Amino acid sequence: MARPPITNDFSWSKSRHEKFSECLRAYYLYYYRSWGGWEAEAAKDVRELYVLKKLHNRYTWAGSIVHEALKDVLLDWRAGRDVDPAKVEARTHKLMQDDFRHSRSKAYWTTKYRKPFTGLAEHEYAEEVPNEAWKQNFETVRNALAWFFQSRWPTVAKGLKPAQWLEVDAGFDFAHFVMDGVKTFAIPDFAYVDAEGSVVVVDWKTGRSREGYDEQVLGYALYIAQRYRYPLEKVRASLVYLNEGLEHDVTVDPSAMDSFRQHFARSVEGMRSLLNDPGTNTPKEPEAFPQTGNLDVCARCVFRRPCGREPAVAQARPRVA
Numbered sequence: 001m002a003r004p005p006i007t008n009d010f011s012w013s014k015s016r017h018e019k020f021s022e023c024l025r026a027y028y029l030y031y032y033r034s035w036g037g038w039e040a041e042a043a044k045d046v047r048e049l050y051v052l053k054k055l056h057n058r059y060t061w062a063g064s065i066v067h068e069a070l071k072d073v074l075l076d077w078r079a080g081r082d083v084d085p086a087k088v089e090a091r092t093h094k095l096m097q098d099d100f101r102h103s104r105s106k107a108y109w110t111t112k113y114r115k116p117f118t119g120l121a122e123h124e125y126a127e128e129v130p131n132e133a134w135k136q137n138f139e140t141v142r143n144a145l146a147w148f149f150q151s152r153w154p155t156v157a158k159g160l161k162p163a164q165w166l167e168v169d170a171g172f173d174f175a176h177f178v179m180d181g182v183k184t185f186a187i188p189d190f191a192y193v194d195a196e197g198s199v200v201v202v203d204w205k206t207g208r209s210r211e212g213y214d215e216q217v218l219g220y221a222l223y224i225a226q227r228y229r230y231p232l233e234k235v236r237a238s239l240v241y242l243n244e245g246l247e248h249d250v251t252v253d254p255s256a257m258d259s260f261r262q263h264f265a266r267s268v269e270g271m272r273s274l275l276n277d278p279g280t281n282t283p284k285e286p287e288a289f290p291q292t293g294n295l296d297v298c299a300r301c302v303f304r305r306p307c308g309r310e311p312a313v314a315q316a317r318p319r320v321a
Contacts, residue, residue, distance in 0.1 A: 008035045010272070010281040011176070013185035014216045017267045022297050024274070028289035029053070029303050045306065051109060052302040054118040058129070058137050061099070061120060063206040065092060066144045066242065067189060070204055071169040074190060077157045078165050085149040089142055096138055121302050125310065144206050144242035153240075157190075166191040166199065166228060177223045180261075182268055186223035199224055199235045206243055213239055214250045218260040221252045232257065 008031075019027045030053050036042050037050020056064065069092050076083050099117050102108070108119035122129050148154075167175070168190055175187040190202040201220045205213065217237040225232045237250040250256070274289065276282045283289070291307060292298065298309040 008032070008281055009183065010275075010278065011183040011185060012179075012264065012268055012271075014212065014219065016271075018212070020267065020271055023292035023294075023301065024289040025286075025291040025307060026297075026301050026303050028283060028286060029306070032283045033286070049303065049306060051118070052124070052306070054108070055121045055124060055302045056117065056119070057121045057300060058134070059207070061117065062137050062140045064116060065096060065099075065141050066206050067169065067204060069141075069145060070148060070189065074157055074168045077154075078160075078162075078168065085145070088149075089145055092141060092145065093138060096141065100134070121300075124302070125304065140206060140243060144204075147242050147245050148204075151245075157192075160192055164193045166193065166224065175223065177226045179222065179264060180268070184219065184223070184264075186219045188217075188220040188224065191220075191224050194236075197234065199228070199230050201235060201237045203237075203239050205239060205241045207241075208244065209239070209241060209246075209248065214256075215260050215263055217250050218252065218256055219264075221250075222257070222260070 016027075016031065019030055029049050034046060034049035034053050037046045037048075037053075042050070069088055073083050073088060100120075102111075102113055103119040103123045106119065106123060107113070113119075121127075167188055170187060176183055176185045178184065188201045189204045192200055194200050201217060201224055203213070203217050203220065217239060221232065221235045221237050224230065225235050232252060235252050237252050239248040239250060240246075241248070272278050274284050276284050291309065295309070295312060298304050298307070299313045301307070301309070304310045304313050
């Protein structure tokens with residue numbers, strides 16, 4: 001049977017909100033103009049945008065590597081398999097080396113590679129990144145994994161009975177719920193039922209604390225409560241900063257949830273205001289999505305070339321000795 005055509009339906013996620021807030025032009029290119037770029041008959045500019053949107057920078061790459069490693073570790077423990085931390089580190093190092101070589105050759109333009117990694121913006125834009133910076137990127141990953149294995153989390157995870165496991169990074173194909181009629185993506189890294197019968201939702205972080213993280217895990221709490229039919233008052237949420245060795249419990253109460261719902265409603269309203277037809281998720285003309293004036297945002301953006309900001313970014317970026 002033929003699969004139904006893929007449609008660009010409106011949805012909401014923390015990452016989508018962040019792109020919308022940072023730069024409307026990048027938001028338009030990411031969620032609309034690049035749509036269909038995977039098709040063989042896609043226009044050249046659409047194909048370019050689609051490939052670019054899949055690129056990481058070295059910081060998000062390090063974070064994704066840690067998340068992938070911890071996902072595999074947790075799944076092994078859930079299945080009753082032993083895990084050797086040294087082998088996890090070695091496997092992760094090898095994976096990063098392979099990723100780096102693939103990206104440096106820019107093979108992402110012609111060759112399918114492993115999901116979710118395709119390549120790095122630093123290579124695409126020939127950024128001057130010292131070798132020490134690349135080594136430090138691996139140190140970030142290694143330190144995060146080392147702290148995790150020495151923390152309380154292995155004991156917690158290995159002590160869970162099969163019925164207590166709820167989710168381990170289910171991915172975008174599965175982890176979503178409907179909020180106020182909007183498909184909303186929420187992908188907790190780890191969710192389980194503790195000994196007291198409460199649900200614990202965990203999100204691993206490899207960077208430092210910043211605004212928006214609390215709201216992210218509140219969305220996860222809503223998703224878990226809806227999917228597994230738990231009352232919100234029985235859900236706890238925790239942010240775990242692996243490279244700082246810190247844990248932050250996020251309050252899940254009516255006041256916090258009201259704040260999250262208001263944030264969500266404002267975000268959705270803003271996004272829909274730039275649609276010609278909300279029913280079909282058809283955007284307005286590109287002129288309705290202006291570029292940001294913040295070159296620091298442009299310097300991190302994968303679309304700086306098609307957006308025409310590459311020369312300005314290169315001029316503004318300090319030279320590396």
